[in-house]
Amino acid sequence: MSAILSFDNVWVEYRDKVVLESVTLDIEERSFVSLVGPSGAGKSTFLRLVLGQEGPTRGTVLLDGTKLKPECEPDRGVxxxxxxxxxxxxxxxxxxxxxxxxxxxxxxxxxxxxxxxxxxxxxxxxxxxxxxxxxxxxxxxxxxxxxxxxxxxxxxxxxPRILLLDEPFGALDPGIRLDMQALVTRLWREHGLTILLVTHDIQEAFKLGTRVLAFDKRRHDPHAPHRYGATAVYDVALDRKDREDAERELAAHLSPQPAAAGAA
Ligand SMILES: Nc1ncnc2c1ncn2[C@@H]1O[C@H](COP(=O)(O)OP(=O)(O)OP(=O)(O)O)[C@@H](O)[C@H]1O
Ligand SMILES: [Mg+2]
Known part of the structure; x- marks a missing residue:
């Protein structure tokens, strides 16, 4: 297995606001990566990096070992x-x-x-x-x-070789959602795709993914919430038997979702 995507110390900053910090990880070709994390943790930003719609402010993103071009290419669908x-x-x-x-x-x-x-x-x-x-x-x-x-x-x-799915089933009824999960799993296998799926549903993440990745802040500064960005705080490959334990561990790991509007 080889890495189709490679992130090396990637940061995304907007002025003094740090969204992602020191993200370093490889994504294997044909893997199905579920991406979870609280609202505002930079999941969609991470997908935009892969799409080339946005460049990192520091670090590098490689596609097949080559620096990603800042434009949409047919090898990535969203x-x-x-x-x-x-x-x-x-x-x-x-x-x-x-x-x-x-x-x-x-x-x-x-x-x-x-x-x-x-x-x-x-x-x-x-x-x-x-x-x-x-x-x-x-x-x-x-x-x-x-x-x-x-x-x-x-x-x-x-x-495309890489399919990016940003909460694609979020607005669907549960029954329809199950059908869509089955469809995506079938297309992933049949087309040999590499999939990055952002979901707020932890069960869905573990059910579909070959790997679950969680983004969250490691550090918080209560006086300056923008100071620190999120990074991959949890990363597990799912070829192990104890899926349920892993799911519980992740649920405990993520910081509670802010209930108030605009808290992100
Ligand atoms: N162009 C921009 N300028 C300033 N801040 C931005 C910009 N784009 C995104 N952000 C900020 O980056 C942070 C991460 O946003 P992002 O949409 O990636 O989060 P997310 O994890 O996808 O959240 P959600 O689960 O709500 O979709 C947010 O705080 C957002 O306000
Ligand atoms: Mg998002």
Whole structure:
């Protein structure tokens, strides 16, 4: 196994506010990493680093041993909790758009055989996520679970090696959530993906992940809450039998979630 992503002493700071500090870790290719931690711990920031939407203020992020380029590349796909599909496009158009942008960067439009091929690829991906009979409907006509299936198809159609999922099931009903967990697990295996899943649900983290990573602050300064950032305070590979013990240990490890609004 080799590291697809490598973080070496990575910091992210906004002026005097430290969000992430001294993050040093490797992520193995084809692993399924669940990322947990309190609100504001920098989980989404960490995903933005992987996407190249943001650069570290200190340290380095390597993709396949090479410094990550500060731009979105087709080797990384992303699904957010909500709103990652275009409302004015049908399911098929949403998924085709990614291919059109990649293959016709100027006009984002393909013609003739190239268009037919993109259409077939998009339809096949929609079938893979269970939307074969919904190619021509709009997101507003879909349930939350269907919209997330669409967002996953949109992310996967370009065959990324790394799939980033930022609380993708957070807004879904429990039953639908189980279906989505099964879908993501199947796609992870079938496509040989490396997945980084941010979730607030510790059970989900342990159920799906081959590794659970928790971000939190090691140090707090009550007079200057911005002074210290979060880092990986807990990191466990799940090829061990005592999953439940590990889950309890993590629950005890994380600092309690602030109840008051704006406490992050
Ligand atoms: N552009 C920015 N300028 C200043 N601070 C920022 C900026 N982007 C993020 N932050 C801060 O970084 C911290 C981490 O944010 P981030 O969204 O990564 O947390 P998170 O762990 O994803 O939280 P949540 O679980 O609520 O989604 C927050 O305190 C946030 O306010
Ligand atoms: Mg977040």
């Amino acid at each position: 699904v957010f909790q909500k709103y990652s599909v275009f409302p004015h496009m049908t399911a098929l158009q949403n998924v085709m758009l990614g291919l059109e942008c990649a293959r016709a960067p100027v006009m984002a439009r393909l013609y003739g055989k190239a268009r037919k091929r993109a259409r077939d690829e998009a339809a096949a991906m929609l079938e893979a996520v269970g939307l074969a009979h919904n190619l021509d409907i709009y997101p507003a006509q879909m349930s939350g679970g269907m919209q997330q299936r669409l967002a996953i198809a949109q992310a996967l159609v370009k065959h």
